[in-house]
Amino acid sequence: MSIDKFPVEASHIMMFARSVADDNQIYYDEDYAKGTEVGSIIAPPTFPQASAQFDPDYFLRPKIGEDWFGSGKEPTSVKRESSGGGGGGGGGLHAEQHFEYHRHLKPGDVLTGTTKPGKTWEKEGKRSGKLVFSETVTEYRDQNGELVITATGVGVRTERPVDQ
């Protein structure tokens, strides 16, 4: 995965902050932000995750003209290779997420993201059978080529849905 252009925009930051129920003015009120230590609107800590909006191949977004694996009239419109696997239906579950902030994002930044695979490992889970973990490391650079955020995600595929 790579993201050629992730424009950081004020309205997207506002909507993202709302979506995590954060009404901090620093995420939407420019006049307020000017009078603070940071001096401008900034993005909430987990905002880099919204780079998915700008990944042309992101597989968890329906694409025009392509079958979507979620429900329409039927529970799914796509035949999956096997049932029972996945344990999340669409690419497994998110096990860990780590961010390192070299600086905080602000409206007007235009980022690129380059993702490299990291470690993979396996574990036997009591509630979901064999677990296969895989790590990806994404480096976000700004319009000046400076590294601004390092994001490390760990995904897990389970043998079966997690027992409740």
Added chain:
Amino acid sequence: MALKASELKVGDTYSECLVEDLSRTQIVMYAGASGDYNPVHTDQLFTEKVAGYPSVFAHGMLTMGMTGRMVTNYVGDGRLTKYGVRFTSQVWPGDTLNSTATVEEISDGIVSLKVETTNQDGAMVLSGYATAKVD
């Protein structure tokens, strides 16, 4: 509003209620803003019949995002240097989440926090850490 190293000590805690009775609509909002439209978060039919879960459930990143609000309310805006978590249990519509940061270390102008979020049954749903610049 940043923290002062001189006023912090190991073991200090800060807590917030992140959400009461988590709504499906909040999860839909997160899907829309983040761009993660995995149907297990919003599509009950798919989630029950295909994925094999009793109900849709929240994105881990929604819990991390709401927990991040607690962290930034504590350490101040623009102060975070690292923030990382493990998702230890799923979060379901109707859950009520509480989150606590605990000071583990203060050195060289950086505070290290343990971060934990639990549900209404006391089960941990997120466990992690954050580091932030302090004055």
